[in-house]
Structures are given as C-alpha cells and as structure tokens.
Amino acid sequence: MFYSIRGTYVHAEENFAVIECGGVGYKCYTTLSTLSALPKVGSQVMLYTHVYVKEDIFDIFGFLTRQELSYFRMLLGVSGIGPKAALAVLSEMTPEKFALCVIANDVKSLTKVSGIGPKSAGRIVLELKDKMKSVELPDSFDLPAAPQMESGNVAEAISALVVLGYSQSEAAQALGKQDETRSVQELIKHALKQLAGKA
Known part of the structure; x- marks a missing residue:
C-alpha cells in the first residue's frame, strides 16, 4: 500500500519512531538498527514501509534501507513468524549477518534472539535458504582484527564470528588451519558450517 514515508522525525520509543507528514504523525514500528541510525529529532527522514493488516490490526513498519525491509518481509513469510519476531531478529543482527546465518544453517545464532526457539530458527533456515542463494554477501564486515592475532583474512573472519x-x-x-588466501566470506561460511554441525 505505502512504498515509503518522508517527513519530520518527531519522536521515538523502544520499538517505533514517529514521522510527521502532512500534519499527521505516523507511528512506524522498526528495528534497533534503524532507530540507532536515525538523525536527531526534528530532521527530515525517509523510511521504506510495510503495512501489516490483520483483523483489527493496522500497523506500519518502517526501515532506513530496502535491504532491511526485504528481509523483514522474508521473515514474515516464514510460518509462525510474525512482525514482533521478525523485528527481534533484525534488531539482534544486521541483514548481512542474518543472511550468513541462513546460508550456513546457523540455527544456534538465531536461537539467541529473544522469542526465537530452536523450532522457529529451524523453520527460518529451511524456508529462506533457497531465497538467500542469490544474496551477495560482503567480503568483509569492516571489523578490527581479533586481538593478539596477526592481521589477515582469518583474523577478520574470527572477528566476524565473535560478533x-x-x-x-x-x-x-x-577455522582451524585455513588458507589465508581464501576470502573472508569463504572462511566465515566454512566456520559457520563447522559450528552449526556441533550445535
């Protein structure tokens, strides 16, 4: 129904921001990631929106990036996952980390999200894995190297796994004794598969 909303950012609470547009304040539920990235109150902002309508519910969800909106909608498509759980997942991890968890069958990381148990985490991985195959994962998480380790792809991969x-x-x-010439993305995928197998 609504593609986006642009207006003045006037207020925020734990899980929503209010955007005033045309004299009306729209309550947009969102993630901690979007809330933390919003400019100061009184600034102009645009959020990509999703309208959730069910019986007597009419809620607006807003996100700073199309990627976050896309993953929110993917999560809503998983059986048993509603808006609250979808927001919890994307508040706990970035879209890139979420994609890595799904691709590598990393159920363990998903169960650390409040409200997501082993069964729900398993359904998320099972139902979204094919959709994630086309996702382009970043070569680096832009994190500092792990402490007391030499810099390099393995150190970056360890830092990402710690996050x-x-x-x-x-x-x-x-990671074991992995080849430093492998990309950070390949190393993380390998490690997550190893860790998921032990979960």
Missing part, C-alpha cells in the same frame, strides 16, 4: 556470538576460541577452532 555473531561465538567465543574467540570457538571461532579459531572452527
């Missing part, structure tokens, strides 16, 4: 919730020792063990 996903694994300990540095778990990440290092999963």
Whole structure:
C-alpha cells in the first residue's frame, strides 16, 4: 500500500519512531538498527514501509534501507513468524549477518534472539535458504582484527564470528588451519558450517 514515508522525525520509543507528514504523525514500528541510525529529532527522514493488516490490526513498519525491509518481509513469510519476531531478529543482527546465518544453517545464532526457539530458527533456515542463494554477501564486515592475532583474512573472519556470538576460541577452532588466501566470506561460511554441525 505505502512504498515509503518522508517527513519530520518527531519522536521515538523502544520499538517505533514517529514521522510527521502532512500534519499527521505516523507511528512506524522498526528495528534497533534503524532507530540507532536515525538523525536527531526534528530532521527530515525517509523510511521504506510495510503495512501489516490483520483483523483489527493496522500497523506500519518502517526501515532506513530496502535491504532491511526485504528481509523483514522474508521473515514474515516464514510460518509462525510474525512482525514482533521478525523485528527481534533484525534488531539482534544486521541483514548481512542474518543472511550468513541462513546460508550456513546457523540455527544456534538465531536461537539467541529473544522469542526465537530452536523450532522457529529451524523453520527460518529451511524456508529462506533457497531465497538467500542469490544474496551477495560482503567480503568483509569492516571489523578490527581479533586481538593478539596477526592481521589477515582469518583474523577478520574470527572477528566476524565473535560478533555473531561465538567465543574467540570457538571461532579459531572452527577455522582451524585455513588458507589465508581464501576470502573472508569463504572462511566465515566454512566456520559457520563447522559450528552449526556441533550445535
């Protein structure tokens, strides 16, 4: 129904922002990622929107990026996953990290999200894996190298895995003696598959 909303950012609370447009304040539910990236109150902002209508519910969800909106809609398409759970997932991890979890069958990381149990996490991976095959994953998460380690692709991969919730020792063990010439993306995929197999 609505593609986007542009107006003045006037207020925010834990899980929504209010955008005033044409004298009307629109309550847009959103993720912590979008809330933390919003400019100061009083600034102009545009959010990509999704309208959720069900019985007596008419809610607007807004996101700063089309990618976050796209993954929100993917999550809504998973059986048993509603808007609250979808927002929780995307508040806990970036779209890139979410895509990595699905591609690598990393159910463990998904179960760390509040309200997402093993069964729900399994359904998310099962139902979205094919859709994620075309997703272009970043070569780097733009993170600092893991402490007390030499810089390089393996160190970057370990840092990314730590951000996903694994300990540095778990990440290092999963990577083993991997070739430094492999891309960070390949190393992370390999490690997540190893870690998921142990979950």
